[in-house]
Amino acid sequence: MxxxxxxxxxxxxxxxxxxxxxxxxxxxxxxxxTVRNISEEKWVSAGAEHFTGNVQMRNAFAQVSPARSYGAYVRFEPGARTFWHIHPTGQTLIVTEGVGLTQSVDSNGNMGPVIEIKAGDIVVCPPGIRHWHGASENSSMTHLAMSERDPNKAVQWLDPVTEAEYKGAKK
Missing domain, CATH: 1.20.5 (Single alpha-helices involved in coiled-coils or other helix-helix interfaces)
Structure with missing residues (x-):
């Protein structure tokens, strides 16, 4: 042919x-x-300043200025969670393992429902929205948290999610 x-x-x-x-x-x-393997990054304690319970973090990436994106893997033991917080540029979470919970408050101050999240779920939290996320009571949860740095305003950390909020909101 x-x-x-x-x-x-x-x-x-x-x-x-x-x-x-x-x-x-x-x-x-x-x-x-730049190419590097995630295994080069170590898990470190997230500490108690902005988290309740045992939470570990592992750097995933951070762009060099003028780019602003960054990401980290965050591993929550059962019952562990973030404090309420606000990202000025929003936040995206990709759940990689386990079962977790997330909740937000709308711009009018209305508390939304607690939403169960699991491996494979993607959570998109818009800019300026008060929210929290963490593991469910009976399962650990790991997610890749991604956001952009706002050069004029950092993440605004607020009050802890109380046990009553955490447990009562799941009903």
């Missing part, structure tokens, strides 16, 4: 363009990108 000259010419051109593109990508990777 013979190929027309036109088809052959297009195939050769496509192969040459692929090789050129691969070379350009390799050069860009060598000079502009």
């Amino acid at each position: 013979s190929m027309s000259r036109s088809v052959l010419r297009h195939m050769v051109l496509a192969m040459v363009m692929s090789v050129v593109a691969l070379g350009a990508t390799a050069a860009e990777n060598d000079h502009n990108q």
Whole structure:
């Protein structure tokens, strides 16, 4: 079976363009990108300043200015949770393991329901919304938390989620 000259010419051109593109990508990777394995990052205690219970954190990524995105894995033992807090640019959580809970307060001050979250769920919390998240009472939970740094305003940490709020809101 013979190929027309036109088809052959297009195939050769496509192969040459692929090789050129691969070379350009390799050069860009060598000079502009950072590749590291998450296993290089250690789990550290999140401490009691903004968390209730046993919470561990592991840095995932942090962009260099002018980029502002950053992320961390956060592992909550059963019953552990964040304090109420507000992210000026919003926050996205990707649950990677376990079962957790999250709750928010709308812009009018109305308390929303506690929502159960589990591995595979993605939680998007808009900018300026008061919320908390953590593990359920009987399961640990790990999520990748991602946000953007606002150079003018940091995360606003508020009061702890009380046991009554945590337990009462789940009914």
